[in-house]
Amino acid sequence: MNKYWSRHVENLTPYTPGEQPRIERLIKLNTNENPYPPSPRVIAAINAQTGDGLRLYPDPQSTELKRALASYYGVEPGEVFVGNGSDEVLAHAFHAFFMQDDPVLMPQVSYSFYQVYCRLYGIDALLLPLEEGMRIDPDQYAAPCGGVVIANPNAPTGIALSLGQVERILRAQPDRVVLVDEAYVDFGAESAIPLIRTWPNLLVVQTFSKSRALAGLRVGFAIGQRHLIEGLERVKDSFNSYPLGRLDIAGAVAALEDEEYFQARRAQVISTREHLAQQLGMLGFEVLPSATNFLFVRHPMHRAANLTQALRERAILVRHFRSPEIDDYLRISIGTDDECAQLAAALADIVEG
Ligand SMILES: *Cc1c(COP(=O)(O)O)cnc(C)c1O
Numbered sequence: 001m002n003k004y005w006s007r008h009v010e011n012l013t014p015y016t017p018g019e020q021p022r023i024e025r026l027i028k029l030n031t032n033e034n035p036y037p038p039s040p041r042v043i044a045a046i047n048a049q050t051g052d053g054l055r056l057y058p059d060p061q062s063t064e065l066k067r068a069l070a071s072y073y074g075v076e077p078g079e080v081f082v083g084n085g086s087d088e089v090l091a092h093a094f095h096a097f098f099m100q101d102d103p104v105l106m107p108q109v110s111y112s113f114y115q116v117y118c119r120l121y122g123i124d125a126l127l128l129p130l131e132e133g134m135r136i137d138p139d140q141y142a143a144p145c146g147g148v149v150i151a152n153p154n155a156p157t158g159i160a161l162s163l164g165q166v167e168r169i170l171r172a173q174p175d176r177v178v179l180v181d182e183a184y185v186d187f188g189a190e191s192a193i194p195l196i197r198t199w200p201n202l203l204v205v206q207t208f209s210k211s212r213a214l215a216g217l218r219v220g221f222a223i224g225q226r227h228l229i230e231g232l233e234r235v236k237d238s239f240n241s242y243p244l245g246r247l248d249i250a251g252a253v254a255a256l257e258d259e260e261y262f263q264a265r266r267a268q269v270i271s272t273r274e275h276l277a278q279q280l281g282m283l284g285f286e287v288l289p290s291a292t293n294f295l296f297v298r299h300p301m302h303r304a305a306n307l308t309q310a311l312r313e314r315a316i317l318v319r320h321f322r323s324p325e326i327d328d329y330l331r332i333s334i335g336t337d338d339e340c341a342q343l344a345a346a347l348a349d350i351v352e353g
Pocket residue numbers: 084085086087088111151155181183206207208209215218219220
């Protein structure tokens with residue numbers, strides 16, 4: 001305890017992001033970044049903002065981006081919230097909806113930032129175990145609670161729920177917000193966004209960091225009925241009026257406009273993933289079915305911690321989580337075909353050597 005800290009700071013358990021080391025010729029498959037650059041139209045749009053206009057504050061409502069998102073997803077601009085990365089959008093959602101008397105339900109194995117927000121806002125979390133095959137059982141999410149948060153597809157397992165399963169949770173919790181974090185949805189799952197018409201308790205959160213290759217910009221968004229968006233705006237305008245800068249807004253709008261580029265790169269990542277899954281299977285890895293831009297794998301004969309270290313010595317970074325439920329697994333982000341071929345060759349060498 002530092003004497004200058006407020007008492008609350010002592011009780012925080014901050015999130016540990018994957019490393020961003022400065023090692024040359026590194027194959028970086030540890031933070032689920034996109035291996036491809038953003039669309040050239042994004043770069044042009046950002047460059048066009050780098051002049052004298054930076055003197056002025058950006059639009060506090062990010063109106064242009066909300067309009068672009070609304071039109072892309074077939075909703076109204078008033079049903080869209082934007083923030084500085086989906087991490088910020090998630091934080092505001094926890095603040096706006098989950099500070100209730102009952103605990104928030106979430107999978108025991110999921111994005112660990114959810115528990116960090118619970119600590120930050122003094123929210124109790126009830127962690128529900130995964131069932132066989134590392135799957136979420138939607139029927140566990142019917143207990144009285146302060147809200148539900150799930151990642152779909154889940155992270156770091158990569159496994160997706162069907163929309164029917166998401167609806168089972170929505171039906172069981174009519175008086176609570178069900179937050180569906182779709183950070184990876186573009187790589188193979190079905191988005192719950194169309195369900196917002198039916199479900200006043202559904203909030204869907206997405207990001208430009210993964211499928212749109214813009215982790216460096218920091219743009220995330222939420223889609224839900226107006227009453228939920230208004231709750232988020234109240235928190236946002238009590239925290240930071242300008243979460244998105246001019247470069248962020250221009251870059252994100254341009255990314256939405258280049259649909260052809262988006263589809264081509266997304267299809268490439270999926271195809272590389274399927275090929276890598278097959279190769280790792282042949283090396284004896286158990287590979288969970290992935291609807292994301294990463295694979296979650298384990299090997300019956302090799303400890304994940306040792307594999308991570310052996311890969312690191314070959315300048316390949318993957319992610320290993322130390323929590324007991326997933327200590328056996330490696331999370332491998334999908335890189336280019338060439339990066340994945342080098343990873344597969346290194347693993348073959350380690351596992352067979
Ligand atoms: C990457 C990730 C995020 C955060 O994305 P940003 O928009 O970069 O903050 C949120 N949720 C999950 C599950 C993620 O994997």
